[in-house]
Amino acid sequence: MTTQPTVTPKGTVLLLGARSDVARATARRYAAAGYAIQLAARDPERLAAEKTDLELRYRVAVTLLPFDALDVAGHGAFVAALPVLPDVVVCAVGLLGKQAEDEQDIAAAITVMRSNFEGPASILGHLANAFAARRSGTLIGISSVAGDRGRATNYIYGSAKAGFTAYLSGLRNRMAGMGVHVITVSPGFIATRMTAGMDLPAKLTATPEEVAEAIFAAQEKRRNVIYVRPIWWLVMLIIRNIPEPVFKRLKI
Amino acid sequence: MKLSGWGRTPVHDTRLVQPDDEAGLRAALADGPLIARGNGRAYGDSAVGRQTVDMRRFDRVLAFDPATGQLVAEAGILLGDIIAAFLPQGWFPAVTPGTKFVTLGGMIAADVHGKNHHRDGGMRATIDWIDVMDGAGQVQRCTPADNHDLFDRTVGGMGLTGIILRAAIRLRAVETGWIRQTTTPAANLAAAMDLLDAETSATYSVAWIDCLATGDAMGRSLVMTGEHAQRDELGRHPPLPRAKGKKSVPVDLPGVALNRYSVRAFNALYWQAGLRKQGTQLVDWDSYFYPLDAILGWNRIYGRKGFLQFQCVLPDATARAGMTALLQAISASGQGSFLAVLKRLGAEGTGVSFPQPGHTLALDFPATARAQALFDRLEAITLDHGGRFYLAKDARLSARILRAADPRMEPFAAQRRAGGEAGHFASMQSDRLQL
Numbered sequence A: 001m002t003t004q005p006t007v008t009p010k011g012t013v014l015l016l017g018a019r020s021d022v023a024r025a026t027a028r029r030y031a032a033a034g035y036a037i038q039l040a041a042r043d044p045e046r047l048a049a050e051k052t053d054l055e056l057r058y059r060v061a062v063t064l065l066p067f068d069a070l071d072v073a074g075h076g077a078f079v080a081a082l083p084v085l086p087d088v089v090v091c092a093v094g095l096l097g098k099q100a101e102d103e104q105d106i107a108a109a110i111t112v113m114r115s116n117f118e119g120p121a122s123i124l125g126h127l128a129n130a131f132a133a134r135r136s137g138t139l140i141g142i143s144s145v146a147g148d149r150g151r152a153t154n155y156i157y158g159s160a161k162a163g164f165t166a167y168l169s170g171l172r173n174r175m176a177g178m179g180v181h182v183i184t185v186s187p188g189f190i191a192t193r194m195t196a197g198m199d200l201p202a203k204l205t206a207t208p209e210e211v212a213e214a215i216f217a218a219q220e221k222r223r224n225v226i227y228v229r230p231i232w233w234l235v236m237l238i239i240r241n242i243p244e245p246v247f248k249r250l251k252i
Numbered sequence B: 001m002k003l004s005g006w007g008r009t010p011v012h013d014t015r016l017v018q019p020d021d022e023a024g025l026r027a028a029l030a031d032g033p034l035i036a037r038g039n040g041r042a043y044g045d046s047a048v049g050r051q052t053v054d055m056r057r058f059d060r061v062l063a064f065d066p067a068t069g070q071l072v073a074e075a076g077i078l079l080g081d082i083i084a085a086f087l088p089q090g091w092f093p094a095v096t097p098g099t100k101f102v103t104l105g106g107m108i109a110a111d112v113h114g115k116n117h118h119r120d121g122g123m124r125a126t127i128d129w130i131d132v133m134d135g136a137g138q139v140q141r142c143t144p145a146d147n148h149d150l151f152d153r154t155v156g157g158m159g160l161t162g163i164i165l166r167a168a169i170r171l172r173a174v175e176t177g178w179i180r181q182t183t184t185p186a187a188n189l190a191a192a193m194d195l196l197d198a199e200t201s202a203t204y205s206v207a208w209i210d211c212l213a214t215g216d217a218m219g220r221s222l223v224m225t226g227e228h229a230q231r232d233e234l235g236r237h238p239p240l241p242r243a244k245g246k247k248s249v250p251v252d253l254p255g256v257a258l259n260r261y262s263v264r265a266f267n268a269l270y271w272q273a274g275l276r277k278q279g280t281q282l283v284d285w286d287s288y289f290y291p292l293d294a295i296l297g298w299n300r301i302y303g304r305k306g307f308l309q310f311q312c313v314l315p316d317a318t319a320r321a322g323m324t325a326l327l328q329a330i331s332a333s334g335q336g337s338f339l340a341v342l343k344r345l346g347a348e349g350t351g352v353s354f355p356q357p358g359h360t361l362a363l364d365f366p367a368t369a370r371a372q373a374l375f376d377r378l379e380a381i382t383l384d385h386g387g388r389f390y391l392a393k394d395a396r397l398s399a400r401i402l403r404a405a406d407p408r409m410e411p412f413a414a415q416r417r418a419g420g421e422a423g424h425f426a427s428m429q430s431d432r433l434q435l
């Protein structure tokens, strides 16, 4: 059963990597605020229940779109074919990989790097151009504190996130005079499918709902860079400032 | 990892898994016995097993029929999210416990009762059907009529018969998000029970007991009844109250923060405030049903050692004598409870579900050795008066006392063993109680 949307949307938000726990929570946050929702993911039919859920709870319109971040050749066509050019885009695409195995399997390492950097950068590049032409819109990229400094335990993922963070920073700089706003979201730990089974420190670990709320608030306040939870800003400040001769011997 | 219930004691080592589809649940079943966990609001060890399956990723609304108020949703959805989505559409849960931070599955597994149990019955009365995954990984649809044995044993069965995947429940139509609350002071226990017994037509009723009052005033209470307010009663209020801010308890308070003096002060203040509020007022739904939810993580005020909740129900025939004996024992022990709640319960549940016609008393105590000794007394008094215990609150009963109080438990356990459920679904509580 589907209900007809009964509210005029406040705007439209596109979620890339919509099956991610963070994207699901973010979709709910925006739907609760009255936005129409576009969910883009590989195999979008797996999101049918998500669509029904959002429609029944918030009475907003939900569209499912097939999207593969690695299919960079198709990204231009994906943007051109969007039923509505969204007002807000949240890119939650990410692949943690398995550091130890990927050190040996370089092809797998490259997939991790492409999934976290090349793919997200490509799709946001196309959307940025469309937003620039329209002279409005907000692009939100979920990067990671892992990109703030390469560490032995996750530098394959981290290096790609570092690239993505730099890309978002440059894009923000370029778009600044064009009415387009770019937000970098740098979470620390989030309790999601990506981290399932890991014993994460409770005080440093955000819930997907917390990240969603932070994203929504960052857009309302037109923030540029946010850390969730904010303590991560301090943690990473310290980690970035450890001198390399010391840092290279640490196990963190 | 280490896991406990809301009371933060006992703490057990568990393997926590967080599947997001049925295949993930089947994989967990293949890995050995498990227990489903909702939002961990049961106080003791009901939702901790050697393997614990976090159900909160199954949190979607699947269907809603605005003609009948039937909601179909996955078991891990939070009650608070149901309210957030459907109160604006004119619907409210037909039965609710005293916190909205519970899941649909947890409410069904404990067959929770609300302040309207005397009139409307418990969670069971709101359910059209449930889908339960059994030990073989098969999904069975059960209703009160079809496959009713599994239905009756699962509702109130504390996760020990299978994993509840989804359910169809009835919401109740409401015109507003406000409750018309009437507060009446009762001078002592007998007066409070008289009031609760007289208020059978009130939709909601509950008594808060000042359990530090002694002598003639023992059991003095504020009896609070409530009705859903209609639109034309609201005056200048909007039909939907504005959402309120939350405070949280960020750190564990040292155990001494909650001693007999602070408990005494709290009780005195609450009583005074209640006297001032005598009569009828409009209260928003959140403050009325979920006063404690405004302080996130309030369980931390008891400090690291955690706390225990005692809850029993005594049948009508013995309730007055029994409640008097329970309050006397608490008073004699010199341990006040921060919150002591007395309610009337209505119809008997099925399976091993808790409610039976009579009165139920619930109290919190910091988990100290003295509290353990007091619980021994309270359990003995409950047994003497033909009462039974609420498993959703229990962290320490023995298998022997449970069976002595509740003749339904041994047949339930025997059926679990005979049917093979015992090999697939087990919690620390079911191990302790040999269920």
Ligand SMILES: Cc1cc2nc3c(=O)[nH]c(=O)nc-3n(C[C@H](O)[C@H](O)[C@H](O)COP(=O)(O)OP(=O)(O)OC[C@H]3O[C@@H](n4cnc5c(N)ncnc54)[C@H](O)[C@@H]3O)c2cc1C
Pocket: B006, B035, B036, B037, B038, B039, B040, B041, B042, B043, B046, B047, B055, B075, B076, B096, B097, B098, B099, B101, B102, B103, B104, B105, B106, B107, B109, B110, B111, B112, B113, B114, B157, B158, B159, B160, B162, B163, B164, B165, B292, B392, B393, B427
């Ligand atoms: C402040 C507060 C007030 C309360 N007030 C009341 C009240 O007024 N009335 C009342 O009746 N109760 C009350 N309770 C108790 C609470 O309603 C129950 O313990 C409820 O079961 C908690 O739900 P949960 O989702 O947190 O479940 P959990 O605590 O996680 O689990 C409780 C039980 O349900 C089982 N379970 C959970 N999900 C599933 C599933 N999907 N399939 C199978 N089994 C499952 C677990 O195995 C466990 O046995 C209160 C608790 C608190 C903290």
Ligand SMILES: NC(=O)c1ccc[n+]([C@@H]2O[C@H](COP(=O)([O-])OP(=O)(O)OC[C@H]3O[C@@H](n4cnc5c(N)ncnc54)[C@H](OP(=O)(O)O)[C@@H]3O)[C@@H](O)[C@H]2O)c1
Pocket: A016, A017, A018, A019, A020, A021, A022, A023, A041, A042, A067, A068, A069, A070, A091, A092, A093, A094, A095, A115, A119, A142, A143, A144, A145, A186, A187, A188, A189, A190, A191, A192, A193, A194, A195
């Ligand atoms: N969890 C953390 O601790 C943490 C910390 C910092 C940053 N982050 C970042 O937060 C974001 C959200 O992650 P999450 O924690 O919610 O984890 P998640 O549930 O694993 O989400 C990652 C999502 O990315 C999608 N994805 C991967 N490759 C893709 C591709 N080629 N095309 C399309 N989609 C693809 C996945 O899609 P499928 O569902 O199809 O697999 C998945 O839904 C990610 O960018 C992640 O790096 C997470």
